[in-house]
Amino acid sequence: MKFLISLLLFLPLQILAQNDSCHLRISLLTATPGEELYSTFGHSALRVTDSVRNTDIVYNYGTFNFDEPNFYIKFIRGKLSFYLSADYFADFITEYQEENRAITEQVLNLNCSEKYRINELLQENMLGPNRTYKYDFTFDNCTTRLRDLIEKTTDSTVHFGEVLKTKASFRNLIYEYLNRNDKQWSKLGIDILLGSKMDAIMTPRETMFLPDYLMNTIDSSSINGRPLVLEEHSLFREYYTPVNKNNLTHPLFIFTCFFVLIALLSFSKNIVIQKFLFAFDGFLFFIIGLLGILLVFMWLGTDHIMCKNNYNLLWAWPTNIVAAFYIHSKKNWAKKYFTIYSMFNLLLLALWFFLPQHMNPSLIPIVLILITRSFIYISHQKKI
Secondary structure, X not given: OHHHHHHHHHHHHXXXXXXXXXXXXXXXXXXXXXXXXXHOOOEEEEEEEEOOOOEEEEEEEEEOOOOOOOHHHHHHHOOOEEEEEEEEHHHHHHHHHHOOOOEEEEEEOOOHHHHHHHHHHHHHHOOHHHHEEEOEXXXXXXXXXXXXXXXXXXXXOEEOOOOOOOOOEHHHHHHHHHHHOOOHHHHHHHHHHOOHHHHOEOOOXXXXXXXXXXXXXXXXXXXXXXXXXXXXXXXXXXXXXOOOOOHHHOHHHHHHHHHHHHHHHHOOOOHHXXXXXHHHHHHHHHHXXXXXXXXXXXXXXXXXXXXXXXXXXXXXXXXXXXXXXXXXXXXXXXXXXXXXXXXXXXXXHHXXXXXXXXXXXXXXXXXXXXXXXXXXXXXXXXXX
């Protein structure tokens, strides 16, 4: 039995040695999305098989270290270093099989000099400070690094195919994956934190920031007339588990119910309910103010390109963090502030679907609550 297993493992390398005079095979590996948010968009890696050294190594640019000093601060500020790691192919595929994530292998149609250059560059990138780079989800990630690596090492220009038949934005492509797994709350978080740059129309090259799109683009690409992909096959097929969508947990449904509840309570004369709403107003506007400060920080204080030009600041005013303490004040300036704030948000709702940035519809009930409670305060002040 041991002899049979050894033979089965060694035989592919022997066949490769007979068919490839340079003894190297370079393959692009693409894994399907996983259940966790960090794996929602899939993964790309490069497999290098050497039939002379009898090695089968997978190189992965998507590795980071949780134990890195100030990990969370660096992550939030967009300064977290990712690095290149290498694993045995057997360990790599076992991990993805355990996660039930399919893997597709595309053997690249490269000549010997191109293969040697890729292998040499990978070895260089494994040394010291060369291993690390500043990760950017859309422009410099574990997938775009492989695209760039192939471009750098080919003898001629790579002519990438076009996968998208219609115009699409970064947000459009990200939505494909989030909708597939019904991650509506993740969509909401992304839509709040990421600004209008996410709605820019992508070039064919930019679509390759996602593993599936790199795989499909590579499949229709060529180098000096020769197809970039020599052969393609599935290494592991996942067993499909349908995602049960639950509209009752959708943020739009929950926030709408919350708005209806607050609106109904606002007409109550019960003193207990009024005291609750008094506290609720202060808490709500304070949280919205905190959110506004966070959005400003993500725009100006971090390296996250996609967090800039965020139109959510039109309703999440940072100044609310101070105004929250005056929501029931008799001061004249407070009344003017909430009047302007409520009128501005009414105008915002009218323009909600016409802004340069996609605004998540689930936020509309929240904005309506802010308007309702502002009007209640203003009308109460008039009576006084």
